[in-house]
Amino acid sequence: MANDYKDTLFLPKTDFPMRANLSQREPEFLKFWYDMDLYGELKKKNKDKPSFILHDGPPYANASIHIGTATNKILKDFVVKYKWQRGYFAPYVPGYDTHGLPIELKVLKEQNLDKDEINPVELRKKCAAYARSFADVQTEQFKRLGVIGDWGHPYMTLIPAYEATQLEGFAKMVDKGYVYKGRKAIYWCTDCQTALAAAEIEYGDETSPSIFVAYKYLEAAKVFPELEGKDVDVIIWTTTPWTLPASMAVAVHPRYEYGFYQVGDKVYLIACGLKAEVERATQLPFGEPILICRGERLEKTLALHPFYDRKVPFVLADYVTLDAGTGCVHTAPGHGTEDYETGVKYGIDIYNPVDETGHYYKDTPIFGGMSLAEGEKKVFELLNESKLLLGKLKITHSYPHCWRCKKPVIFRATDQWFVSVADFRDKALECIDEVKWVPDWGKDRITNMVRDRSDWCISRQ
Structure with missing residues (x-):
């Protein structure tokens, strides 16, 4: 030709x-x-x-x-x-x-x-x-x-005909029960003021504060009689201080060893495998533990929020690691995917005090009306006044950003519409296998995306 x-x-x-x-x-x-x-x-x-x-x-x-x-x-x-x-x-x-x-x-x-x-x-x-x-x-x-x-x-x-075809396809998904409304912690862009799907997220390096905070362990002696009469704190770790107002639990790994360390007139609870990390961050002299237990023994016992009159339970979570921190992770079900799943598992309130613009709701105690940046400063002020901020470092890590405005996003629990990918995942994976992919790595990429995703956020504000 x-x-x-x-x-x-x-x-x-x-x-x-x-x-x-x-x-x-x-x-x-x-x-x-x-x-x-x-x-x-x-x-x-x-x-x-x-x-x-x-x-x-x-x-x-x-x-x-x-x-x-x-x-x-x-x-x-x-x-x-x-x-x-x-x-x-x-x-x-x-x-x-x-x-x-x-x-x-x-x-x-x-x-x-x-x-x-x-x-x-x-x-x-x-x-x-x-x-x-x-x-x-x-x-x-x-x-x-x-x-x-x-x-x-x-x-x-x-074009109306195009939209009609989309609606027909959507109606079929609804009829099959794939579409549901739920309150979940999803990616949220405070600049665009909308929810984002996982595919709309780009990752870039961000520098964040890494803080070590003491929560009073209210029921230490209840589980460990040998601690009767001792002042016991659990040291939690977080890289998002602005989420502390929504702290509802402390996550520990069920199989890790946790130690109680006497430092002066205080006893601190941390993961044994992170003792050196905590010593470096807090400048506290941790010696040998006076007591060791597995994380599973701490489950459902209560600690106290650092600036609210709120009791927070210990919960078990396999995603807790010994890569950094204390092995005791501050948990806010309204501000994180894994935190959300843990909150649902334990029946904890999915509490989100942050509005769509990135400000605390006006009825939020202490922080009402503040921006997240202002709230973070207030968190540090309160923790310093109470002497519960034991350590503060800076870390650079990969952090999700909005693909539109390129600004960092937050996790925020809101009512959204979702498609349950889990309901048709196996069929989708079969279809992927039937396609010839050029280049070959495209198949691995889409397979991983489908296999690892339980749902897909389809609503936008």
Whole structure:
């Protein structure tokens, strides 16, 4: 086909060598292709040949294309053109994603709108108009790149027929019981003020405080009579001090050894395997333990919150490690996935004192109305006053960020809608096995994503 069509379809006749004046000549090539309807001619020539269909994930229609978008489209265009020339019927129908926060955020910012004041229907109309305008802009830009396709009839996710098909698919999921509403600790972006799915999270290094805090162990003597009359504290560890107002439990590993260490007139409880770490962080001289037990013996006994009149139980959790900290982990079911699962297991309140903007709710004792940064400062102030802050370090670790605004996210328990991946995981994994993946590692990536995920957060604010 390439030889048959070289002079009549793909290139206009020219006396100029291809390597010269391309910036001037390329528009002429493109005009030639569109004037003679190259895409239509290709469809006519190969209409009865075997089909090759490229399913192309649509770009967001909220800005001009960038180098990543261009590279994506050009590489896919190579494939489609190659298939045409190999004799396949290879129609390419481009599309545009016209829904979602990226478009809404652009409209709010560029038109200087307050999302809390504008009528939602009016905002959606503005978003639709904005998306359509940039779909037109991107179409011309993709055509300028030489991408061949049915540019006169792209699909758009705001088209009613497209939305109806989505709703039909969603209805089937509801009928099968895959969709449910639940209160869970999910990724939350306080800048975009919305929930995020796991696939919308990017990881980057963040520096966080690593703090060691004393909780009074109220029931030490109840479990260990030999500690009768002693002042016993458990040293907890956290890298998110702002979550301490929501501290509802202390997690320990059931099989680790925990030691009670006499330091002056105090007795401190930590994991034996982290003694050196705690000594370094607190500058306290830990000697030999006066008593050792496994974590499982601590289960359901009570400690006291450092600045609230709140009793917090010891709970068992296999995710507690000896990599860092004290082996006694502050647990806030409203602010962490594993914490949430532990809270459900033990029937602990899934308490979240933080609103969608990243401020404590006004009725939160001590912290009401404060931002998280202000709350963290207040936490340190209270702990220093009570002399319960035993150590403070800085650590750099990989932390989740929002893929849109690139800012760190938090975990926040809210009412959301979920799809239960667990209900169809086995079938999905079977389907993955039936697909040929290029490159091969793509199969491992999607397999791990499906196998390790119990549910998928589908609601957005």
